[in-house]
Amino acid sequence: MLIAVILAAPLLRAQAPTEVAPGIFAFTPNNTTDGLPDGNATVIIGSKAVLVVDAPSVRLSREHLRWIQSKTSLPVRYVVNTHWHLDHMSGNQVYADQFPGVEIIASGETRDLSIWRNPSTLAQQQALNPNNVAAARKQTLQSHATPYEAAHVLEALDKATREWPVWRETHLVQPTLTFEVEMDLDLGDRHVQLRKYVGHTTGDVVALIPEQGVLVTGDLVVAPVPYAFTSHFREWSESLARLMAMNGVKAIVPGHGPVLSSWDYVRSEKALIDTLLSQVRSAMHAGFTEANQVDSVTQHVDLSQFAAELAGNDPARQWAFKNYFLIPAIPHAFDELRVESF
Numbered sequence: 001m002l003i004a005v006i007l008a009a010p011l012l013r014a015q016a017p018t019e020v021a022p023g024i025f026a027f028t029p030n031n032t033t034d035g036l037p038d039g040n041a042t043v044i045i046g047s048k049a050v051l052v053v054d055a056p057s058v059r060l061s062r063e064h065l066r067w068i069q070s071k072t073s074l075p076v077r078y079v080v081n082t083h084w085h086l087d088h089m090s091g092n093q094v095y096a097d098q099f100p101g102v103e104i105i106a107s108g109e110t111r112d113l114s115i116w117r118n119p120s121t122l123a124q125q126q127a128l129n130p131n132n133v134a135a136a137r138k139q140t141l142q143s144h145a146t147p148y149e150a151a152h153v154l155e156a157l158d159k160a161t162r163e164w165p166v167w168r169e170t171h172l173v174q175p176t177l178t179f180e181v182e183m184d185l186d187l188g189d190r191h192v193q194l195r196k197y198v199g200h201t202t203g204d205v206v207a208l209i210p211e212q213g214v215l216v217t218g219d220l221v222v223a224p225v226p227y228a229f230t231s232h233f234r235e236w237s238e239s240l241a242r243l244m245a246m247n248g249v250k251a252i253v254p255g256h257g258p259v260l261s262s263w264d265y266v267r268s269e270k271a272l273i274d275t276l277l278s279q280v281r282s283a284m285h286a287g288f289t290e291a292n293q294v295d296s297v298t299q300h301v302d303l304s305q306f307a308a309e310l311a312g313n314d315p316a317r318q319w320a321f322k323n324y325f326l327i328p329a330i331p332h333a334f335d336e337l338r339v340e341s342f
Contacts, residue, residue, distance in 0.1 A: 017043065017067065018259055020251045021212040023190060027064055032222060032256040033320035035156040036163075039087040042216045042253050043068055044209060046187020049077035052095065053207050053216045054088040054255070059166045061091025065098060075099050078185055080194060081106040081175055082218025082255060083201040084114040086121055092173035105183070106175035107196045109203025118172055125167045133157045148315055197243075199236030200227065200255070206243065213250035217243065223257030225310050225321045226269050228329035233273050233336055240270040272306045272325075279303075280333045289338065294331050301330055
């Protein structure tokens with residue numbers, strides 16, 4: 001999830017993790033529908049070393065590290081970044097500072113995109129200092145947003161003010177080790193299989209612990225509503241199908257949201273993506289194929305059944321479905337299908 005959308009809920013301290021399976025723990029802030037959500041982090045404690053999947057904000061990663069050190073004296077040998085968005089890799093510096101030999105692992109695409117995109121993204125965060133937040137609050141109150149949306153923005157700005165001192169001391173630590181298809185890691189009594197997919201980004205990585213049936217997906221799966229920023233929808237659908245074909249998966253740790261115990265939500269997510277693609281194709285077949293016709297394409301897309309299924313009457317979920325999926329998804333899918341048609 002990109003920091004370009006600065007909307008959020010009140011700042012909370014990290015909660016105790018969920019024990020997904022023996023030795024596997026998931027930190028799930030469960031603020032998926034907030035405007036400045038924190039990514040999940042998964043800790044896998046082996047007999048020889050510890051592996052962490054995703055390192056969200058420096059603040060949270062410090063709390064995660066304190067918890068890890070309260071449980072084991074083993075070093076964190078590996079940190080896996082599932083993709084390049086800062087809410088999944090800002091905390092790399094915490095582990096690099098504490099464990100100088102730690103390998104930070106990602107796909108080659110993730111490292112390239114992080115080097116290209118994240119310096120400016122972090123600079124935007126750091127520029128949102130308390131003085132600028134005050135100006136943004138005033139602008140929000142003068143806007144024509146609904147009362148709910150205005151309150152959502154103001155909560156986000158409050159959180160940004162509280163996070164800013166940590167943002168100011170954040171520095172980027174890029175992946176040190178990359179792979180292109182898959183990689184196996186040995187933690188002693190636990191083996192972790194890393195595999196690369198395309199969907200939420202061009203270089204998504206999932207982590208599978210096959211002996212215990214645990215799959216960590218990054219933002220290929222986000223519950224209760226998916227995030228459509230920087231996405232590639234046709235390949236996303238294919239990747240979800242490949243994940244669901246994996247044998248023996250008992251627990252799914254998404255990039256945001258609670259641990260899932262079945263594929264039910266993922267099936268809904270895939271159906272949403274497939275329906276989006278189908279409806280955008282239909283609009284193009286109706287003659288809306290030019291880049292400046294995205295508004296006409298939008299009028300031909302009706303995903304209300306999925307809004308009802310995933311968001312229901314919950315205003316926070318409705319807001320997230322609109323702002324995190326619908327608004328970015330339609331133009332991205334249109335651009336993707338236009339390129340395919342040439």
